[in-house]
Amino acid sequence: MMIAQPRTLECESLGRAMSESSGSIPGPNKPLEERLLFLQENMVNFVNQYDLPVVEVALVISKYIRIIASQLQNAAEESGEDLPISLLEPWPIDSERELPRIDSFPLERVLDSVDQDRMEIFDTIIRTILNETEMPFVSAITVLRDWESKVRIQLSESTSPGHLFSPMKLPDGF
Secondary structure (H helix, E strand, O other): OOOOOOOOOOOOOOOOHHHHHHOOOOOOOOOHHHHHHHHHHHHHHHHHHOOOEHHHHHHHHHHHHHHHHHHHHHHHHHOOOOOOHHHHOOOOOOOOOOOOOHHHOOHHHHHHHOOHHHHHHHHHHHHHHHHHOOOOHHHHHHHHHHHHHHHHHHHHOOOOHHHHHOEOOOOOOO
């Protein structure tokens, strides 16, 4: 019988502010649903409270999807398994608009305009919860793929670079 060892994301050092504040981060022994809900609630609350622009949400979410997908792919290769496409590729979205051409957006100016501090806080929230709860990577990437689909829908509606800095719109009950 193989025992899976907990994995942590190897990024920057963990911030301790969340775990020290009230001790409310569910531990690894709590039900997975409770840990997933905690991650989702904290992400939604931060995005809504700070009117996080869609481009900033997209950059942070894509970072974690890339990291986790790579870890999952490596583990699958080591054990001779294949991962489902739903974990490795973005989920399809329904968009009635033609997607904007990427060359119509001045990428350098967009990246220069993001709020690095705000993105770092969002990044820290995600990283801390994933690490402290020892969230299984498959569950984490599923939550992040759901976020990614919401981001992609909103990005598909962008017709100018200014729209990238519109606050992320999350559906009620998300």
